Amino acid sequence: MMDCGKMENFIFEFIDQSLGRRDGEMLSVHLRQCRDCQMKMEDLLRFRASIKFHKAMEPSPVADESFTFSVLDRLSKQGAFAPQPAVAGWIEKIHSAFTPYRVRWLAPAFAIMIFLLLPLSLFEKNGSNQGEVRVPSVVNIAKQTNPIPVQPVAVQQKLKKQSELDEYLMFHAQNASQSHIGYPVIYASY
Amino acid sequence: MDEGGGENVADDVLVRLCQKGDKNAFEHLVMRYQDKIFSVLYRVVKDRDVVRDLAQDVFINAFKSIQGFQGKSSFYTWLYQIAMHTGFNYLSLARVRTTTVYENGDLEKKLMDTPGGSGNWLEEGYMLHETAQAAVAAIEELPDEYKKVVILKEYEDMSYEEIAEVLNIPIGTVRSRLNRARKELRRNLKPLV
Numbered sequence: 001m002m003d004c005g006k007m008e009n010f011i012f013e014f015i016d017q018s019l020g021r022r023d024g025e026m027l028s029v030h031l032r033q034c035r036d037c038q039m040k041m042e043d044l045l046r047f048r049a050s051i052k053f054h055k056a057m058e059p060s061p062v063a064d065e066s067f068t069f070s071v072l073d074r075l076s077k078q079g080a081f082a083p084q085p086a087v088a089g090w091i092e093k094i095h096s097a098f099t100p101y102r103v104r105w106l107a108p109a110f111a112i113m114i115f116l117l118l119p120l121s122l123f124e125k126n127g128s129n130q131g132e133v134r135v136p137s138v139v140n141i142a143k144q145t146n147p148i149p150v151q152p153v154a155v156q157q158k159l160k161k162q163s164e165l166d167e168y169l170m171f172h173a174q175n176a177s178q179s180h181i182g183y184p185v186i187y188a189s190y
Numbered sequence: 191m192d193e194g195g196g197e198n199v200a201d202d203v204l205v206r207l208c209q210k211g212d213k214n215a216f217e218h219l220v221m222r223y224q225d226k227i228f229s230v231l232y233r234v235v236k237d238r239d240v241v242r243d244l245a246q247d248v249f250i251n252a253f254k255s256i257q258g259f260q261g262k263s264s265f266y267t268w269l270y271q272i273a274m275h276t277g278f279n280y281l282s283l284a285r286v287r288t289t290t291v292y293e294n295g296d297l298e299k300k301l302m303d304t305p306g307g308s309g310n311w312l313e314e315g316y317m318l319h320e321t322a323q324a325a326v327a328a329i330e331e332l333p334d335e336y337k338k339v340v341i342l343k344e345y346e347d348m349s350y351e352e353i354a355e356v357l358n359i360p361i362g363t364v365r366s367r368l369n370r371a372r373k374e375l376r377r378n379l380k381p382l383v
Contacts, residue, residue, distance in 0.1 A: 012369050016343070018350070043376050047325055051344045054322035060232035061241055063224035071220050071249045072213060080253055082211025 004030075007037050015044050201265040208256050220249050223266065226346075227273050233345045234277030244280055248273045267355035270342070274356060278334060321379075328378040336371035339364055 010027040013019035019027065031038050075081060199218065207215035227248050231241045252272050259268055329340055338357055342348045350368075354361045 009369065012365075012372060016350075016368075040376070043379070044372060046321070047372075047375060047379060048344065050318065050322040050325040053318055054326055055345060057319070057322065060229040061238050063228055063242075063245065067224055067242065067245070068217055068220045071246050072217055074246065074250055075216075075253055076213070080211070081213040081216075 004034060004037055007031075007034070008040060011037065011041050011044065014041075015048060202261060205256065205259060205261070205265050208253065209259075216253055219265070223269055224249075226266075227269065230270060230273050230341065230346055231277050233341045234274065235280055240280065244276050245273075248276050251276070263355040267352050270346075270348075270352075270356040271358065274338060274342075278338070324379060325375070328375050331378060332371055332374060336367055336374065339367045340371050340375075343368055 007027060007030045010019055010023050010030075014024065014027060031041065199215075201219070201222075204215040204219050208219065224245065227245050228241055231244050231248070232238065235241065235244065248269070252269055255272075259265070263271075329337060329344075332340065339353055342353045342356060348356070350361050350364045353364045353368075357364070359367075
């Protein structure tokens with residue numbers, strides 16, 4: 001019978017999948033004859049299976065999304081990284097703002113912004129440029145909702161006169177009610 | 191971080207950039223290895239609450255000493271080396287006894303109390319669980335130099351060469367320590383298996 005001590009090393013190598021083909025054949029022959037080595041092999045295989053079971057049942061923790069940021073932040077505070085030029089520094093800030101850890105907050109914020117701006121995304125056609133699609137501004141939409149007519153100069157002057165006339169009529173109406181005199185002729189001409 | 195930017199860049203390229211103080215290159219390396227470092231630290235200290243802090247220490251120490259990394263080993267095993275040192279240093283300083291279910295001397299008694307196989311799947315599952323707990327407890331009882339090789343081999347699936355690099359010992363020493371550790375484990379687990 002072959003040496004069990006030597007076979008034990010073969011068993012270890014077999015367990016670690018590093019046993020050569022020829023040595024494997026020797027081990028196989030030995031195991032058929034040696035009950036002790038069979039038990040050694042079974043024990044080690046069972047041990048390995050139990051470790052795999054343990055790994056599956058009790059998985060190790062994994063790094064969360066902020067882990068990398070925390071490491072880099074600590075190193076940055078210690079001045080470990082090479083100083084960057086001003087432009088590169090700004091690019092870096094923008095870049096870091098879009099790390100996966102932060103981008104997840106940007107998505108809902110962007111969605112809310114779209115939702116709020118959706119009613120404003122009406123398109124208008126300019127009368128002088130038929131077919132040209134223009135995006136209206138908030139002021140334009142307000143003008144459309146509450147149009148303020150632009151008055152020609154003559155009408156404005158007339159309105160000014162009308163306000164003076166109204167004051168005049170009000171004055172005479174009050175006097176008339178007090179003196180029982182009728183409205184002046186000027187009212188008829190208006 | 192740009193998800194696709196550095197995924198295909200080799201470690202040694204990123205390491206050279208890190209040696210010039212490049213922040214983005216180090217970010218890629220952290221992203222690449224953080225889960226592996228969490229894993230090995232957890233197997234060493236068995237305490238989820240401290241793994242994150244220790245992992246941060248590992249990466250910070252790695253960056254600070256990256257100037258001295260000459261590329262004789264892979265960055266991956268070099269980082270593991272720092273992680274193993276950090277983990278075992280924590281254990282020795284804090285005298286943390288990990289989540290072993292069994293205290294010294296109780297292991298054998300616990301193993302003897304384990305119900306035998308009866309063909310019932312529930313009992314078999316329970317027994318498998320007990321065997322795993324016993325195996326973990328037995329690893330905890332090993333001397334540190336044996337425990338290191340067992341963790342790297344059994345939990346991290348490293349080759350002899352990788353373990354030799356991480357622990358900075360010859361491959362022959364890795365083999366002999368692993369074999370002695372297994373003999374001891376088998377002796378401790380004998381009542382169960």
